[in-house]
Amino acid sequence: MRLTPLETLGIILTVAAGTQITRWLPFWLFPENKKPPAWVTDLGKVLPAATMGLLVVYCLKGVAWTVPPHGAAELLAILAVAALHRWKGNVLLSIAGGTALYMVLVQCVFA
Amino acid sequence: MERTERLRSALRAAFPVTVPVLTGYVCLGVAYGVLMAANGYGPLWSVLMSAVGFCGSMQYAVIPLLAAGFEPLQAFLLTLMVNARHILYGLSMLERYKGLGWARFPLIYTLSDETFSLVSTLDPPEGVARRDFFLCVSLLDYGYWVTGTTLGGLLGSVLTFNTAGLDFALTALFVVLFLEQWKERERRPAGITGIACAAVSLAVFGADNLVIPAMIMILAILLGGRKLTCA
Numbered sequence: 001m002r003l004t005p006l007e008t009l010g011i012i013l014t015v016a017a018g019t020q021i022t023r024w025l026p027f028w029l030f031p032e033n034k035k036p037p038a039w040v041t042d043l044g045k046v047l048p049a050a051t052m053g054l055l056v057v058y059c060l061k062g063v064a065w066t067v068p069p070h071g072a073a074e075l076l077a078i079l080a081v082a083a084l085h086r087w088k089g090n091v092l093l094s095i096a097g098g099t100a101l102y103m104v105l106v107q108c109v110f111a
Numbered sequence: 112m113e114r115t116e117r118l119r120s121a122l123r124a125a126f127p128v129t130v131p132v133l134t135g136y137v138c139l140g141v142a143y144g145v146l147m148a149a150n151g152y153g154p155l156w157s158v159l160m161s162a163v164g165f166c167g168s169m170q171y172a173v174i175p176l177l178a179a180g181f182e183p184l185q186a187f188l189l190t191l192m193v194n195a196r197h198i199l200y201g202l203s204m205l206e207r208y209k210g211l212g213w214a215r216f217p218l219i220y221t222l223s224d225e226t227f228s229l230v231s232t233l234d235p236p237e238g239v240a241r242r243d244f245f246l247c248v249s250l251l252d253y254g255y256w257v258t259g260t261t262l263g264g265l266l267g268s269v270l271t272f273n274t275a276g277l278d279f280a281l282t283a284l285f286v287v288l289f290l291e292q293w294k295e296r297e298r299r300p301a302g303i304t305g306i307a308c309a310a311v312s313l314a315v316f317g318a319d320n321l322v323i324p325a326m327i328m329i330l331a332i333l334l335g336g337r338k339l340t341c342a
Contacts, residue, residue, distance in 0.1 A: 001151035007181040008152070012160050014183045015173055018190030019166040019197070023222050026201030032209055040202065042337050043330075046301035047203040048231040049292035050329045053305025054196070055224055056289055057325075059282040061318040077279060081286045091287050095131040098283040103276035 069110045077102035117243060124239045125247035132225045133255045135281035140259020142278075143170055147264065150178050154264025161260040165221055165253060169193045196322050199329075200227040207231065211242045218245055221253045225281060228288045304332050 003011065030036040056078075063071040081098030088094070140161065147157035160170055172193055176186050200222050207230065208215055218230075226249050235244030292298050312325035 001156075002178055003181055008156055008177065009159075010181070010183055011173065011177060011186050012156075012163055014186045015160070015166065015169060015190050016164040018187050019164060019169060019194050020220065022191060022194040022197035023201060023219050025198055026205060027208075027215070027219060030205055036205060039334060039337060041206065043333060044203045044205055046298060046333055047199050047329075049289070049295075049298040049302040050305030050308075050333060051196070051199050051203065052228060052232075052285055052289040052292055053302050053307075054199075054309040054322075054325055054329065055228065055285040056282065057306055057309030057313060058321065059285060061313055061321055073276075074279075074282070077283070078286055081283045082290060085287055085290050091128065091291075092130055094287050095280055095283040098286070099134070099277065099280045102279040102283075106276040 073102060073105040073110050076105060117240070118247075121235070121239050121243035121247045122251075124236050125244055125251060128229055128233055129248055129251045129255070131280050131284040131287075132229070132252045135225065135278055135284065136252065136255035137259040137262070138277045138280070139167065140256050140261075141263035141266070144260045144263020144265070146171070146174060147177075150174060152177065154261060157260050157264045158257060161257045165223065165256060166190070166194060167223055167256070192323060196224075196326060197222065199326060200224075200231070203227070203231050207241075208245070211245070214242045214246055218249050221249045223252065223256075225284065226252045228285060232288045232291050300336065301333060304336075305329055308332065 001008070030040055060071070060074055063074050065071050077098045080101045081094050084097045085091075085094035143161070144154060144157045147160075148154070160173075164170055169190055172189060173186055176182055176189070201219070204219075204222065204227070208218055211218065222230075229248050229252075230245050233248075235241055289302060293302055308328035309321060309325040312321045312328065316324050
């Protein structure tokens with residue numbers, strides 16, 4: 001522990017404050033009792049899809065595409081998730097199946 | 112009595128959809144607790160950070176700062192940059208979190224990546240109030256993270272089960288929720304925009320700086336596209 005308890009508490013509160021600013025900002029800018037401009041409402045409808053795409057890529061940012069196995073474990077597991085989801089449409093099954101396959105791949109196949 | 116029954120049915124609806132978050136958060140939370148302990152910060156500190164800060168990847172990012180020295184300004188700026196993506200979540204949730212009264216405080220306070228992905232995509236089943244459903248999802252997720260951190264801080268290196276790859280549950284969760292969004296035809300261009308902008312940003316700016324350029328590109332393209340379709 002490099003920092004004193006008081007300094008550590010300070011960092012924790014700083015990080016919490018920064019995080020909460022980013023979470024509350026849109027709600028402060030566009031309060032409930034005022035009708036937000038049309039572009040904000042329109043954006044709110046399509047942003048979740050775009051953000052989910054961003055989050056998928058964000059999760060894969062650490063993958064080394066240029067060296068073997070070229071992200072094969074990630075790609076195969078994602079394909080499995082998509083196939084399972086297409087087949088059964090069960091959120092839990094798709095996630096559990098994909099994760100189990102990924103664990104086998106990184107622990108046994110590409111280890 | 113009626114109130115408990117109402118909450119119970121909300122919990123019954125919310126719990127199954129949070130199970131992927133449960134696995135992901137417990138793994139990542141345990142890993143966080145272990146990592147903090149390795150840097151000399153015991154369970155009290157990691158749990159306090161998880162409970163008050165509740166910001167997943169940012170908590171990992173701040174460990175090097177905790178190990179280096181007291182740099183509050185740097186910690187603050189880093190937090191704003193890493194968590195800037197939350198602004199997109201708030202913008203998306205303005206409508207859905209409307210008129211929920213006091214519940215907005217815990218809902219917005221705990222609006223993490225995973226919670227956002229669930230509350231922005233899923234609707235409560237018939238008979239369950241939106242507020243109760245959103246609250247149960249958010250508070251369950253929050254509980255998983257804090258519990259995971261506590262376990263990690265306490266157990267430390269006692270764990271022997273090979274958990275390598277278990278955190279893929281979160282990637283899989285985002286993939287599934289992307290596919291759920293994909294079901295609506297008119298949302299597909301936005302989904303493609305999200306992936307393309309993030310991929311371009313990753314290639315150009317690298318893994319550590321991908322979020323903000325990607326966000327700016329996404330906002331620019333979606334707003335530009337809206338102008339085209341309205342004109």
